[in-house]
Amino acid sequence: MTQQIPTLDIQRFTTDRSAFVQALGDTYAEWGFAGISGHGIDPELITRAMAVAEQFFALPADTKVGYKSTYGGARGYTPFGVEVAKGAQHVDLKEFWHVGREVEGTPRYPQLLPNAWPSEVPEFKPVMLALYDALDQLGRQVLRALALYLGQEETYFEDKVDSGNSILRALHYPPVQDEGTPSVRAAAHEDINLITLLVGSRQSGLEVLSQKGDWVPISIIPGTIIVNIGDMLQRLSNHVLPSTTHRVVNPAGAAAQESRYSIPFFLHPNPDASLDALPECVTAENPKRYPPITANEYLEERLREIGLLK
């Protein structure tokens, strides 16, 4: 039997709240992943975002390298062959661009660095900022439901994510040149942040590790946004909500000659937010697993491990 990761309609948060919260939380407790439909994000915005990403990555390598980020890949361009998944032996087969929270005036936190923008693709900035905002809003809605599931007030996350150093990552996996390569598009990993909202790739390849230990392909349903739990929420929830291992495999046959594009949004808490386990998530059967840490301390620890911060 092929396993399927459930998709839930987030409109039910308004119409059928307690059953929705339970179903969403139970889906995450089992999978760490869920499809979210009914999110209201304009499909045209997503199409345009994929198009500007494609235009940027089609620029000459020299032009792209001119936008190479100086601060740990936090903003702008990171070339092919830099990022290595935690514990992996080989670099991932991907290049990407990071958009951060756009702040006017003096930022509340020094981590909120200024964005870079590629002048060759003028639509890149307005389209990516619009998508950043839309995913930020949707993410907060998902967090309201998860706060209730974790026994908190619905608004628990509001003042802990309002200035988060969240990242929108436009990703390009070029055609796989060398079929014998030991590298994969994205080696098995867990996301670092609270939750990730993944705007759909039209190309397959994303796989999620089930509790039984099988790799389950994520089926691409148009209009559905994949939302998964990251390590920060796993830590805050003392593993009640697991951060599930996932990867992007190299396609076989003719599909290997096609690029793959995707745009995950990594929703981060404010740098000074605590990731210490919620008391409601600590029980005799599930004792507290980690010492206290702030979001920023944890992030720096993780970025060093994946080669993005020296």
Ligand SMILES: O=C(O)CCC(=O)C(=O)O
């Ligand atoms: O490209 C994808 O579908 C997933 C990417 C991913 O897991 C990541 O960048 O963390």
Ligand SMILES: [Fe+2]
């Ligand atoms: Fe990921």
